[in-house]
Amino acid sequence: MVTRNAMTTTRRPGHAARHLLPPREGPGRILQSIDRLEHTASLDAMAFTLRRAVKGLPLGRLRDALHGRGLGHPFHPLSVQIPIGTWTSATILDALPGQRIAARTLIGVGLASAAPAALAGWVDWAELRKPQMRVGLLHAALNVTAVGLYSASLGVRIRGREGRGRALALAGLTTVGLGGALGAHMSFRQAAGANQTEHIATRVGDGWHPLGALTEFPVDQPVRRTVTDVPVVVVRDADDQVYVLADQCSHMAGPLSQGELVDGCLQCPWHGSRFDLATGWNVAGPATAPQPAFETRTAAGQVQARLR
Numbered sequence: 001m002v003t004r005n006a007m008t009t010t011r012r013p014g015h016a017a018r019h020l021l022p023p024r025e026g027p028g029r030i031l032q033s034i035d036r037l038e039h040t041a042s043l044d045a046m047a048f049t050l051r052r053a054v055k056g057l058p059l060g061r062l063r064d065a066l067h068g069r070g071l072g073h074p075f076h077p078l079s080v081q082i083p084i085g086t087w088t089s090a091t092i093l094d095a096l097p098g099q100r101i102a103a104r105t106l107i108g109v110g111l112a113s114a115a116p117a118a119l120a121g122w123v124d125w126a127e128l129r130k131p132q133m134r135v136g137l138l139h140a141a142l143n144v145t146a147v148g149l150y151s152a153s154l155g156v157r158i159r160g161r162e163g164r165g166r167a168l169a170l171a172g173l174t175t176v177g178l179g180g181a182l183g184a185h186m187s188f189r190q191a192a193g194a195n196q197t198e199h200i201a202t203r204v205g206d207g208w209h210p211l212g213a214l215t216e217f218p219v220d221q222p223v224r225r226t227v228t229d230v231p232v233v234v235v236r237d238a239d240d241q242v243y244v245l246a247d248q249c250s251h252m253a254g255p256l257s258q259g260e261l262v263d264g265c266l267q268c269p270w271h272g273s274r275f276d277l278a279t280g281w282n283v284a285g286p287a288t289a290p291q292p293a294f295e296t297r298t299a300a301g302q303v304q305a306r307l308r
Contacts (some may be wrong), residue, residue, distance in 0.1 A: 038131040079117035086110035141181030195289040224257035243277040244294035251287035
């Protein structure tokens with residue numbers, strides 16, 4: 001016979017899950033709160049001021065490195081592993097006897113590594129859309145708070161107040177966890193930093209596809225066409241060589257057909273990423289992934305293309 005207490009106990013996991021998961025009718029409180037944040041236009045004035053400041057930093061070629069152009073994906077998610085890992089390890093050591101020096105060392109390493117991770121995050125953030133930037137502001141604020149808590153934790157530990165240092169560190173880890181949850185929302189829900197052209201290879205059919213007569217394409221002017229419903233940009237040079245790239249920029253899906261030709265590259269009009277016309281290689285960021293490029297041929301005055 002099942003008692004009332006036993007029935008109540010077995011229902012508790014499901015009852016707790018109902019508070020975390022959204023109901024069938026629509027998004028729950030967590031998603032509703034983030035959705036409101038995405039649409040909070042009052043944050044834009046501060047965001048634009050910060051964006052101008054970040055874009056004004058004299059970073060030179062370091063900017064592309066911070067974007068992660070050499071990695072093929074954003075550098076920021078990789079760089080945060082050190083502070084998060086060291087701070088998590090410090091919390092574990094706090095629960096063990098005789099590990100005070102080790103815990104202090106890990107907190108210090110985390111604080112030192114947080115600076116380059118934050119710089120990479122700000123450089124990426126300055127190239128985002130408004131809804132992503134708004135969530136990013138709270139993400140950054142939580143991380144700054146976590147750095148402050150860990151700095152305070154290290155300070156009081158040095159003065160011999162270990163108990164208070166542990167409490168501050170635990171609060172810091174909780175805060176950085178909340179910030180990480182928002183970072184995941186930006187990456188996986190809002191697609192910040194994702195390759196916007198990854199799907200193209202599955203949408204373009206095999207073989208050669210017609211684009212139009214060669215005379216339809218003016219010299220050195222990007223023209224938008226479609227290949228099996230996939231937008232592409234076509235560029236014809238003075239020697240009648242035709243180049244074709246996917247039209248949507250791999251960074252934030254900007255229309256390359258509205259861009260400019262610069263030194264044999266096509267520059268995105270939204271954030272300035274440059275792609276080699278012949279190969280689609282991203283020669284300048286913030287794009288971290290190349291553009292899908294097409295082979296071309298001209299037969300009887302008609303241009304055809306197929307995905308490389």
